[in-house]
Amino acid sequence: RGQLLRDGARVVLAGKPNAGKSSLFNRLLGHERAIVAEEPGTTRDALESLVEIAGLPLTVIDTAGLRAAAGEIERLGIVRTEREITQAAxxxxxxxxxxxxxxxxxxxxxxxxDTRPLIALTKSDLPAxxxxxxxxxxxxxxxxxxxSVTGEGIESLVAAIGRRLLEGGDEAEEAGDPLITSERHLEALRHALNALGSALRSLTDPPALELVxxxxxxxxxxxxxxxxxxLGDEVLDRIFARFCIGK
Incomplete structure (x- = not known):
């Protein structure tokens, strides 16, 4: 989860032409970025925009509708759509x-x-x-x-996107404990944990206090x-003086 908060994730809107992708894209962004029209193939290249969803920094991508392309430009857009799908979180x-x-x-x-997608059943304002x-x-x-016209279900969709991206997080993260958002900090904590594990293993009977x-x-x-x-040597000496090493 820490890495997700730091680096964000890519969320791709996919579907056939006129499936409501661009309208949903605009609704998630809160403004009109993509052109919306009844003509199939209006979106011929992927559009992307940064947006915060469920507290997460996400890149949302509006893609060309998947179909047998009517022209070379649209075909290239569909190729990019398929590539974006394979790279999406x-x-x-x-x-x-x-x-x-x-x-x-x-x-x-x-x-x-095969991507375990989330499905947005769009255009619920029309006869179902x-x-x-x-x-x-x-x-x-x-x-x-x-x-995307009335806003019905948008909050539920946003919550589902956040839940899907965060699923698999451990109980400590879900309980609100501090998150590790730096790779350097994560590596430092691993070194500290390894050293503490070694100290614990040295607590044999009798304990090897020098090693501890x-x-x-x-x-x-x-x-x-x-x-x-x-921590200077003076502080460390005070900390470890009570070990009585060598006695």
């Missing part, structure tokens, strides 16, 4: 609820099914042909009904680096 598949599932949806699903239950049964994925003291000293150095402290 999460794919949100837009499926219009106002249309029956068809061959184009099958083609899209063939591209995205597809339902969340029918899509869940067909795909086995989480489905959230949304409307050396390992404890070694564990302090990486912690000093994290805290920006420098």
């Amino acid at each position: 999460l794919v949100v598949v837009c499926v219009p609820g106002s249309e029956p599932w068809g061959e184009r949806d099958d083609a899209v699903w063939h591209v995205v099914c 042909v597809l339902t969340p239950d029918s899509l869940r049964e067909r795909t086995g994925c989480e489905v959230i009904s949304t409307s 003291a050396a390992d404890l000293r070694a564990s302090l150095t990486p912690l000093d680096q994290i805290l920006g402290l420098e």
